[in-house]
Amino acid sequence: MRLALFVSGTGSNARTIIDRFQAHPEDGVEVVLLVSNKATAGALAMATERDVPTLVLARKDFYETEELLQDLASFRVDFIALAGFLWLVPAYLVQAFPQRILNIHPALLPAYGGRGMYGANVHRAVKEHGETESGITIHYVNEKYDEGNTVFQAAVRLDPEDTPEQIAERVLRLEHANYWRVLRRLAD
Ligand code: GAR
Numbered sequence: 001m002r003l004a005l006f007v008s009g010t011g012s013n014a015r016t017i018i019d020r021f022q023a024h025p026e027d028g029v030e031v032v033l034l035v036s037n038k039a040t041a042g043a044l045a046m047a048t049e050r051d052v053p054t055l056v057l058a059r060k061d062f063y064e065t066e067e068l069l070q071d072l073a074s075f076r077v078d079f080i081a082l083a084g085f086l087w088l089v090p091a092y093l094v095q096a097f098p099q100r101i102l103n104i105h106p107a108l109l110p111a112y113g114g115r116g117m118y119g120a121n122v123h124r125a126v127k128e129h130g131e132t133e134s135g136i137t138i139h140y141v142n143e144k145y146d147e148g149n150t151v152f153q154a155a156v157r158l159d160p161e162d163t164p165e166q167i168a169e170r171v172l173r174l175e176h177a178n179y180w181r182v183l184r185r186l187a188d
Contacts, residue, residue, distance in 0.1 A: 011043025
């Protein structure tokens, strides 16, 4: 599997995935490109340090042209994993990679998904509703936020005392432990 990771921020999931597959070539997954919609994303330096080529997306190019498809083809990308990528994926990209784009979401979808539900917003909402568990959802991407078929879910019990920051930390640990495993399974 020749994987492209799409990110918008810190890229801790992207880092975990790159480190895993660089250390374990026998897994059969190579991260060949990291795409960011933010020129300032910490993930860009992280990828460069690891010799993974990077690409910064401009909103206009992403939504008004299909140039990205040529870039992905030039790296022979055959699978995409969104790892904290906050822009809606346009139809041309979904259609070019049918059942070949995954996303990770920091909650148990369909709860706490949809537009505006990302990062800290999700954990604050989970806390406000007094949920006793949260978790992660790894799902295929379609043209709507957080609505493609679910591939994997895992839950964590929450303590009533947990702050949104503590929930975030526990959920992120679950993401790091599972995203690469799901990608390896799909590569198989
Ligand atoms: C992760 O928790 C991911 O699930 C979330 O953004 C964070 C990115 O962290 N994604 C969404 O909320 C998508 N709706 P990272 O940049 O450290 O990997």
